[in-house]
Amino acid sequence: MIEGVSIQVILTFTTVLFFIGLYGFLTRTHLIGILISLELMLNSEAINFVAVNKYLHPEFLQGAVFSLFILALAAAETALALAIILQVYRRTGSVDVKEVKELKY
Amino acid sequence: MIWIPALPLISFLLLGLFNRYFRKEPVAGYVGVASLGTAWVLALYTAWKYFFEVGLQNGQYVPFTPFKWEWIHFTDKLSIDMGILLDPISVMMLVVVTTISFMVHIYSIGYMHGDEGFARFYAYLSLFSFSMLSLVLASNIFQIYIFWELVGVSSFLLIGYYFVKPSAIAAAKKAFIVTRFADFFFLVGILMIGYFVGTFDIETLNSEGTIAWIAQHPGPVFMGLSVVTWALILIFVGGAGKSAMFPLHIWLPDAMEGPTPVSALIHAATMVVAGVYLVARMFPLFYHVDNGFALRIVAAVGTFSALFAAIIALTQEDIKRVLAYSTMSQIGYMMMALGVSGYEGVEGLGYMAGMFHLFTHAMFKALLFLIAGVVIHAVHSNLMKDMGGLHKYMPIASWTFLIAALAISGIPPMAGFYSKDEILHAAFEYSFIIWLTGFLVAGLTAFYMFRLYFRIFHNGTREYHHRPKEDSRAMTGPLIFLAVLTLTVGWVFTPFSEYVTPTRVPFHYHIHWGSPLVLGSMAIALTGILAAYFFYYKPTEYPQKVARAFGITYKWAKDKFYMDELYLFVTKRIIFDKISKPAAWFDRNVVDGMMDALGNTTVWISNRIKGLQSGRLQEYGIYFVYGVVVLIMVFYFLNF
Numbered sequence: 001m002i003e004g005v006s007i008q009v010i011l012t013f014t015t016v017l018f019f020i021g022l023y024g025f026l027t028r029t030h031l032i033g034i035l036i037s038l039e040l041m042l043n044s045e046a047i048n049f050v051a052v053n054k055y056l057h058p059e060f061l062q063g064a065v066f067s068l069f070i071l072a073l074a075a076a077e078t079a080l081a082l083a084i085i086l087q088v089y090r091r092t093g094s095v096d097v098k099e100v101k102e103l104k105y
Numbered sequence: 106m107i108w109i110p111a112l113p114l115i116s117f118l119l120l121g122l123f124n125r126y127f128r129k130e131p132v133a134g135y136v137g138v139a140s141l142g143t144a145w146v147l148a149l150y151t152a153w154k155y156f157f158e159v160g161l162q163n164g165q166y167v168p169f170t171p172f173k174w175e176w177i178h179f180t181d182k183l184s185i186d187m188g189i190l191l192d193p194i195s196v197m198m199l200v201v202v203t204t205i206s207f208m209v210h211i212y213s214i215g216y217m218h219g220d221e222g223f224a225r226f227y228a229y230l231s232l233f234s235f236s237m238l239s240l241v242l243a244s245n246i247f248q249i250y251i252f253w254e255l256v257g258v259s260s261f262l263l264i265g266y267y268f269v270k271p272s273a274i275a276a277a278k279k280a281f282i283v284t285r286f287a288d289f290f291f292l293v294g295i296l297m298i299g300y301f302v303g304t305f306d307i308e309t310l311n312s313e314g315t316i317a318w319i320a321q322h323p324g325p326v327f328m329g330l331s332v333v334t335w336a337l338i339l340i341f342v343g344g345a346g347k348s349a350m351f352p353l354h355i356w357l358p359d360a361m362e363g364p365t366p367v368s369a370l371i372h373a374a375t376m377v378v379a380g381v382y383l384v385a386r387m388f389p390l391f392y393h394v395d396n397g398f399a400l401r402i403v404a405a406v407g408t409f410s411a412l413f414a415a416i417i418a419l420t421q422e423d424i425k426r427v428l429a430y431s432t433m434s435q436i437g438y439m440m441m442a443l444g445v446s447g448y449e450g451v452e453g454l455g456y457m458a459g460m461f462h463l464f465t466h467a468m469f470k471a472l473l474f475l476i477a478g479v480v481i482h483a484v485h486s487n488l489m490k491d492m493g494g495l496h497k498y499m500p501i502a503s504w505t506f507l508i509a510a511l512a513i514s515g516i517p518p519m520a521g522f523y524s525k526d527e528i529l530h531a532a533f534e535y536s537f538i539i540w541l542t543g544f545l546v547a548g549l550t551a552f553y554m555f556r557l558y559f560r561i562f563h564n565g566t567r568e569y570h571h572r573p574k575e576d577s578r579a580m581t582g583p584l585i586f587l588a589v590l591t592l593t594v595g596w597v598f599t600p601f602s603e604y605v606t607p608t609r610v611p612f613h614y615h616i617h618w619g620s621p622l623v624l625g626s627m628a629i630a631l632t633g634i635l636a637a638y639f640f641y642y643k644p645t646e647y648p649q650k651v652a653r654a655f656g657i658t659y660k661w662a663k664d665k666f667y668m669d670e671l672y673l674f675v676t677k678r679i680i681f682d683k684i685s686k687p688a689a690w691f692d693r694n695v696v697d698g699m700m701d702a703l704g705n706t707t708v709w710i711s712n713r714i715k716g717l718q719s720g721r722l723q724e725y726g727i728y729f730v731y732g733v734v735v736l737i738m739v740f741y742f743l744n745f
């Protein structure tokens with residue numbers, strides 16, 4: 001619990017961060033850029049979990065613990081995504097999202 | 106007893122299934138001959154025992170049912186049974202069918218010699234014999250129907266035996282379709298009887314109890330006739346189709362495309378009399394219901410067919426066609442005889458005469474066809490213009506033909522005289538017009554038969570490329586046997602009324618030798634013969650002059666009164682064009698069109714929406730976001 005800062009401020013902050021991440025995910029052309037935006041989204045939600053935990057239910061621990069889960073999940077997912085990006089680079093020689101559209105009708 | 110039809114059945118299965126083992130020719134023939142020969146002996150034994158030993162009890166022939174098996178059970182009284190019923194007419198038919206079939210089997214050893222499908226032929230012949238015998242022995246009217254159809258199938262197979270000839274195939278189809286069409290009415294008649302009377306069993310139907318019941322419960326009446334009468338008329342229509350009565354006769358002349366032994370067996374002696382047998386079987390019903398109205402129709406159709414066919418037979422050039430129309434005419438006689446018959450005692454003369462005529466006709470008509478086969482074999486042609494003067498080359502054929510022709514013309518002491526005379530006597534008691542028609546037809550019959558005889562065997566002398574001869578004993582043997590039968594059966598069995606009567610009570614009947622009827626019919630027959638003699642014994646101009654004198658009617662008769670053209674017109678122009686074609690159009694365009702439209706619409710929709718799957722990652726992301734937004738809206742506005 002931070003003195004003088006209400007929960008709305010922190011929740012607004014995480015929401016804005018999330019939508020920035022979302023915007024980046026949908027707009028960037030570089031695959032790594034998409035990955036970074038994804039990280040941003042996940043982490044903003046982690047902050048959200050901790051804030052709600054500390055301000056509304058301080059007697060519980062689950063929120064903070066869950067944010068650790070999120071971090072671990074993000075790490076694993078990043079490993080997987082990087083592997084795929086490496087394969088895409090080997091096949092097509094570029095890391096542009098426009099190269100990844102073969103699974104269409 | 107059951108061996109009689111079972112033996113040909115076994116032979117059919119043997120020859121049919123193991124066809125390729127019977128490559129060496131006469132073996133199949135011997136199998137067929139052996140099985141039919143044994144069946145023949147058994148039939149004769151049965152007849153002997155029935156008529157002379159056990160049948161006659163208390164002055165009446167008692168029907169025996171040695172075998173009955175219930176096949177399909179509908180109600181307590183209504184069921185389809187497979188059984189054997191022995192009574193005078195069925196035993197008589199047994200003898201007829203087995204005798205003729207046996208003769209044809211022997212004959213075919215010679216006639217079908219060298220043919221590829223020899224074993225197949227005998228297989229079909231055995232199938233036919235089995236079906237016909239089972240039909241004759243049937244104890245249940247549905248059983249008759251089943252074997253009726255089976256006989257039709259055998260006929261189809263045998264007519265279309267030379268299946269490489271398109272004309273043979275067409276003739277087989279025509280025969281089967283026409284008889285099948287008639288059988289539809291037969292089936293409806295059977296079902297009506299089953300429904301309104303409540304039983305299919307023949308003995309029960311013909312019993313006095315049932316007839317009294319029908320009189321008391323007339324059931325629905327349509328156009329003044331009770332429903333049972335209509336059922337009987339429909340059953341007769343089925344019989345008329347099978348027996349080639351007008352107007353369902355069109356298949357019989359074309360059926361001559363089959364091999365001649367087939368014509369002898371099926372289309373002269375046995376299958377075509379199935380209709381007559383049917384009417385005789387159900388005779389008590391025919392006679393009693395509605396004062397015998399159905400019987401009047403039988404008489405009318407029979408008489409007309411007799412006259413119609415005799416007129417056409419006068420003009421035909423193909424010997425088998427002449428014999429085919431002659432068959433139709435004689436069957437008309439039989440139907441006429443049944444139609445004019447009474448019931449008790451001497452009044453049952455028509456019935457007796459009709460059955461006797463069936464018996465004798467089988468002998469001499471089969472004989473005529475077999476002789477025709479021998480002649481055709483020798484001359485390699487069916488037409489009379491290729492024949493003539495064969496008397497000195499083929500004496501056996503000539504003499505036997507003479508005997509058969511005398512029989513059919515009704516000259517004593519041949520069998521045909523007795524039967525034909527009794528028919529005319531019964532007709533005279535009934536109606537003058539019918540008698541007159543029968544009398545005229547007798548004269549015409551004598552004329553066209555002797556026209557045939559003189560033009561084939563006399564008509565001057567003629568040179569042939571290769572000398573025609575009667576080669577095999579297999580062919581001439583049956584000819585002689587049948588000729589002997591034709592000669593003797595007449596006066597041996599002449600009080601036929603001792604054996605076959607409607608009430609199964611024998612009565613006594615004599616031909617009154619001096620009566621004007623008898624002398625009259627002999628006179629007209631002799632007139633016919635003499636006329637034929639003058640026209641045809643030596644080549645003369647008389648036939649052409651008379652034909653020209655008759656002018657257009659001669660042409661009409663020669664073209665069979667355009668019945669075939671009429672049928673073709675009705676089926677092609679009316680049924681095909683006006684009914685079938687629109688129906689087919691509807692099926693193809695509307696019904697199938699709806700299904701096609703369904704499929705095409707699905708494809709069109711899918712073509713429009715497949716663009717949603719573009720494969721681009723970020724588009725999927727956007728869809729995800731849209732979905733989440735929608736969900737939030739839903740939950741927010743529904744206040745969950």
